[in-house]
Each structure stands twice: as C-alpha cells, then as structure tokens.
Amino acid sequence: MDQPVIQTLQLDHQFGKHKVLQQVSLNMPKGSIYGFLGPNGAGKTTTIRLLLGLLKPTQGEVLLFNESLSTHRIPMLQKIGSLIEMPSLYLHLTGRENLRNACILRNIPYAKIDEVLALVRLTKDANRKVKEYSLGMKQRLGLAIALLPDPSLLILDEPTNGLDPNGIIEMRELLKQLNRERGISIFISSHLLSEMEKVATHIGIIHHGRMMFQGTLQELQSLKVNGAYLQVDCSDQERAVQIFTRESGLVMLNGSGFKLPYQSKEHVAQLIQTLVREKIDVYQVQVNGNDLENLFLYLTEKQAS
Structure with missing residues (x-):
C-alpha cells in the first residue's frame, strides 16, 4: 500500500483574492481508505474538484496514479468514480x-x-x-453510477451527509466492502472524526485551507491522546485528589470529581482500581477533548510552538 494513487504537490487555489487552499500536499496510498477531514469551509470540496479536473490550481500539481492530471486528464478520469455532494x-x-x-x-x-x-x-x-x-x-x-466504469479509485464528498444512523452504517459498511473485496481505493471527505475512525485507514486533516495532519489512523489516534483529558466523577472528591496528587495536570472540578490528562486505556483501568480499592465509589469516567474541534486546537498550538 505504499504506491500513491493520489498526490498533490503544494497545491494552491484562490477565488479572486480569497485564498482557499495553501500548499496542500496530499499523499494517498493505493488500496487505502483515505478520510479527508475538516469543518465546513475548510477547503475539502475545492480540493476534490481540483482532483477531478473541475477546477485548475492556482499553483501546484495533481498526480493521479503517478501521472500528471494536467497532461493525462481523460485516461486518468476513466479510472475514477466520483460522487460530489448530492448525486x-x-x-x-x-x-x-x-x-x-x-x-x-x-x-x-x-x-x-x-x-x-x-x-x-x-x-x-x-x-x-x-x-x-x-x-x-x-x-x-x-x-x-460512480461504480459503473469499474473504477480503481472512488472520490466521495460527504456521502453520509443528511443520512439517518441506519443510512450512515449502510454506507460505511458498503465502502469497507468495496475496499476489502474489490481493492478499490477510496478518498472520502467528512467533517465527522468519529465516523472516519470507523472506516478509514489513513487520515488527512485540513483547516483554513492548510493541511494540519496526514498519516495512518493509528498515528492520528496516538496524536489524539495528547489533546484528551479524563474526567472522573466519584463519591469523595477531596480524598481522590489526595490519592492522585502526584499525577501531573490534575485539576479538581466544581462538584464531585476531577480531571487529568488522558494517557491510555490501561491507565484508566489502574485509576479506577485504585479508587475502588480505597472504597471510593466511581460514578462516571469519560474521555473528553478528543473530538475534531479540540484536535484542531491542539494541532494549531503544536504548529505555532
């Protein structure tokens, strides 16, 4: 899965004086499901239109199957099925x-x-x-319709938008089946981090027209840990805080609990075992701050530092 099926080289695009994309360099391995994440207005649909030759880049280049889209547009597009927004x-x-x-x-x-x-x-x-x-x-x-030409690559723009939970599950399972059984590489844009984690093998995150992250799903999940925190609701807040006083970043909450930086599932298990052993009732444990919005904040702070 090392051979790229999509590459963009420092892609820029602007409408008039408004810069929509800045130095976007994508690398999608063959055989992967690449989740292209970003909020509305981040540049996802513009990127997809550039990948399909519906727009011309202000600067940079699009390579599909290791060939330049600008010189091999027709043969490249014959290998692609696409669904942009509503069919x-x-x-x-x-x-x-x-x-x-x-x-x-x-x-x-x-x-x-x-x-x-x-x-x-x-x-x-x-x-x-x-x-x-x-x-x-x-x-x-x-x-x-996108599958009619037997494509090697599917490019889909927010295909689960507006679907009910059953529709989302059906679409997700169908895409995984097409990738698994037919070997189709799938590039899929979304603003839902939780949904992409259930289907994608690789993730790219775009924000304000710039790539914030690109890598495997495992690399993203490791990164998410850095921006997440654990919130614990228990029966004896003060004694619990005393027990975990050596934990870095621990904060007492207004109420009956505390929060501290999330480390791992194993760390959560040890924490709960300690509280139970000390006869402190645990009412609720939840991981917060690992959604797309908080991930953007963490990535922005990381790039600025």
Missing part, C-alpha cells in the same frame, strides 16, 4: 433508467447495471421511481 438524478425515472442514462453517457455496456445494483443493494428497488427513494437510497444509487 444528480432524474427523479421521474427509475433507478435502472438513471443507470442506463449513465451507461450511454460513458459508453458502458448495460450488462454492468445489474452488477452495480447488487453491489449497492438496490436490486429490489431498481424499477421504482427515484422520487420514491429515501435519501440513503439516492446516495447508494449515486454510488452505483
């Missing part, structure tokens, strides 16, 4: 008819239709009008 579908047509239209546009045999319908689990609903589809079904139909 463009004909609501008055059936799911199958939408797929036929896509086949005609891309010169793909109709024989592929049943295959992709089965992949996205829409076979039973293929002949229903799309206007009768749920949002999750529409997203899966959009994914089916």
